[in-house]
Amino acid sequence: MSSGLNRLAGKVAIVTGAGQGIGEAIATGYAAEGAKVIVTGRTKSKLEDVVGRIEAAGGTALAIEALAGNREHAELTVNRALSEWGRVDALVNNAHTFTDYLPIEDAKMEANCNVDFQSAFFGSLQLMQLCYPHMVKQGGGSIINMGTGFSIRCEPGFLAYAASKEAIRALTKTAAREWGKQKIRVNTILPSALTPKAIWYLQGSGTYDAELARVALGRFGEPQDIAPTAIFLASDESYFVTGQTIGVEGGTTML
Amino acid sequence: MVTGAGSGMGRATAMRLAREGRPVGVLDIDKAGAEAAAAEITTGGGKALALVADVSDRAQVEGAAARLRDAFGPITILINNAALENFCPFPDITEDNWDRLMAVNLRGAYILVQVVLPDMLEGGWGRIVNLSAIGAQTGAPNMVHYAATKGGVIAMTRSLAVELGPKGITVNSVSPGFIDTPMARRAIDGDLFPVPYEQILAGYPIPRLGTAEEIAAACCFFASEDAGYITGQLLGVNGGAAT
Numbered sequence: 467m468s469s470g471l472n473r474l475a476g477k478v479a480i481v482t483g484a485g486q487g488i489g490e491a492i493a494t495g496y497a498a499e500g501a502k503v504i505v506t507g508r509t510k511s512k513l514e515d516v517v518g519r520i521e522a523a524g525g526t527a528l529a530i531e532a533l534a535g536n537r538e539h540a541e542l543t544v545n546r547a548l549s550e551w552g553r554v555d556a557l558v559n560n561a562h563t564f565t566d567y568l569p570i571e572d573a574k575m576e577a578n579c580n581v582d583f584q585s586a587f588f589g590s591l592q593l594m595q596l597c598y599p600h601m602v603k604q605g606g607g608s609i610i611n612m613g614t615g616f617s618i619r620c621e622p623g624f625l626a627y628a629a630s631k632e633a634i635r636a637l638t639k640t641a642a643r644e645w646g647k648q649k650i651r652v653n654t655i656l657p658s659a660l661t662p663k664a665i666w667y668l669q670g671s672g673t674y675d676a677e678l679a680r681v682a683l684g685r686f687g688e689p690q691d692i693a694p695t696a697i698f699l700a701s702d703e704s705y706f707v708t709g710q711t712i713g714v715e716g717g718t719t720m721l
Numbered sequence: 722m723v724t725g726a727g728s729g730m731g732r733a734t735a736m737r738l739a740r741e742g743r744p745v746g747v748l749d750i751d752k753a754g755a756e757a758a759a760a761e762i763t764t765g766g767g768k769a770l771a772l773v774a775d776v777s778d779r780a781q782v783e784g785a786a787a788r789l790r791d792a793f794g795p796i797t798i799l800i801n802n803a804a805l806e807n808f809c810p811f812p813d814i815t816e817d818n819w820d821r822l823m824a825v826n827l828r829g830a831y832i833l834v835q836v837v838l839p840d841m842l843e844g845g846w847g848r849i850v851n852l853s854a855i856g857a858q859t860g861a862p863n864m865v866h867y868a869a870t871k872g873g874v875i876a877m878t879r880s881l882a883v884e885l886g887p888k889g890i891t892v893n894s895v896s897p898g899f900i901d902t903p904m905a906r907r908a909i910d911g912d913l914f915p916v917p918y919e920q921i922l923a924g925y926p927i928p929r930l931g932t933a934e935e936i937a938a939a940c941c942f943f944a945s946e947d948a949g950y951i952t953g954q955l956l957g958v959n960g961g962a963a964t
Contacts, residue, residue, distance in 0.1 A: 638964075639964040642926055642961045642964060643926045643961060643964075644926075645926075646925070646926020646927045646928075646960065646961045647926065647927070647928060649927070651927075651961075658950075681886075682882050682883045682886030682887070682952050682953060683886045683887070683889075683891070683950065683952055684886060684887045687950050691949065691950035692950075694945075694947030694948065695947075695948070695951065697947075698942050698947070703938040703939075703942065704935075704938065704939070704958075705935055706898075706927060706931040706932070706935040706958050706959070706960050707935075707939065707956065707957070707958050708926055708927060708960065708961040708964075709926065709957075709961040709963075709964030710956055710957050710964060711964075712951070712954055712956055713951065713953070713954050714950055714951050715950070716886070716950050716951075716952065717882045717883065717886050717891075717951075717952035717953040717954075720879045720882065720953035720954065720955070721954075721955065
């Protein structure tokens with residue numbers, strides 16, 4: 467997956483939700499490109515497995531149990547990056563506790579929105595705020611937030627998910643404008659890599675074929691499809707790229 | 722195949738593709754520019770062939786593509802970069818001027834894709850990167866005709882992405898902001914912007930001109946194996962000037 471060109475040599479990265487899936491693929495890709503990586507997530511055993519695989523491949527990583535959207539956990543995460551490695555160059559806000567399908571009129575909708583917003587939007591905001599002074603001091607950094615094509619399309623039943631993700635795009639673009647002069651770049655990836663749960667949902671709801679038909683490249687993505695774009699955005703190759711939304715989803719959403 | 726590769730962003734992209742080990746067709750209407758870029762690549766140990774063609778002329782493009790195939794084999798990566806720009810208040814744009822920009826910037830890109838497409842279809846793999854422009858996203862005073870051609874490039878990119886996706890061909894667009902190229906320098910030196918260019922830059926989140934190499938990096942990313950699941954996308958390389 468990785469070119470092994472050391473495109474992130476000397477950099478320190480935080481990747482949230484890195485115990486599996488897209489987060490794991492990004493953390494692994496970063497380590498293969500020479501970054502030291504902090505992987506965060508809710509399940510310690512999964513994180514330790516990821517760190518073990520990275521170390522076995524010759525990379526450097528450490529695991530921190532952290533719940534996205536918990537400010538104390540966010541502080542511990544950033545403090546650990548600084549105490550271990552003295553800096554933080556890349557922040558990938560990937561963690562998202564998302565809620566299930568729910569019509570807007572359902573009484574549980576507000577509670578659902580709170581779950582999505584707390585983990586994904588506030589989780590991203592907290593880590594960005596905490597990384598900011600260090601990135602300023604070191605002369606720059608790259609922040610990569612995760613959006614979704616669902617928030618552009620606004621599919622029925624996914625308000626909480628879509629609204630929190632669209633809020634993240636607003637956060638990305640605002641931060642890109644506020645922090646550009648400090649050489650902190652902020653971009654959004656719209657990833658598509660189906661989890662087993664998503665596949666189960668698509669099959670159960672009878673929408674699998676319809677969803678696949680939207681993908682120009684004709685196949686659903688894998689976590690390994692997403693990592694290279696996160697590497698590009700964290701690397702100095704993308705030094706003039708900020709405030710952008712890039713879909714890595716086989717041509718489903720074209721912004 | 723990189724068009725408009727005799728100078729600026731096209732040249733930087735051709736150089737970079739060559740450094741990545743790809744044989745490159747360096748196409749430009751300017752013979753001296755194409756030959757100089759190709760010579761620099763060859764001197765540096767890369768493989769390049771200078772090709773002289775007006776991209777709006779199908780016969781010339783077919784001739785250039787045939788030479789490139791003869792030299793290096795099937796053409797599987799196309800960087801549609803060749804473009805004319807022009808500054809003119811809208812009421813004064815002539816039909817000739819409009820047609821010329823459309824012919825080079827939009828019809829040229831269409832001709833190039835059609836001419837190299839059989840190679841990509843045959844191999845079941847292709848990468849097309851079309852250079853659009855920030856003016857098509859934000860609007861650009863005195864550049865209505867230019868922005869319209871680049872808006873067409875964006876629409877063409879998306880439609881090609883949908884049509885060619887099932888064939889294993891990705892089609893994306895890099896949208897440069899204010900980039901330090903000979904073309905931009907001519908505009909700066911000619912005082913062709915409605916406000917001083919320093920004032921334009923000061924309003925950007927990253928307040929400087931971009932470099933041709935930064936555009937080349939984005940083009941080469943889209944052209945790489947790494948970007949295989951990305952298609953129909955518009956990536957602004959503009960220092961945050963348009964998001």
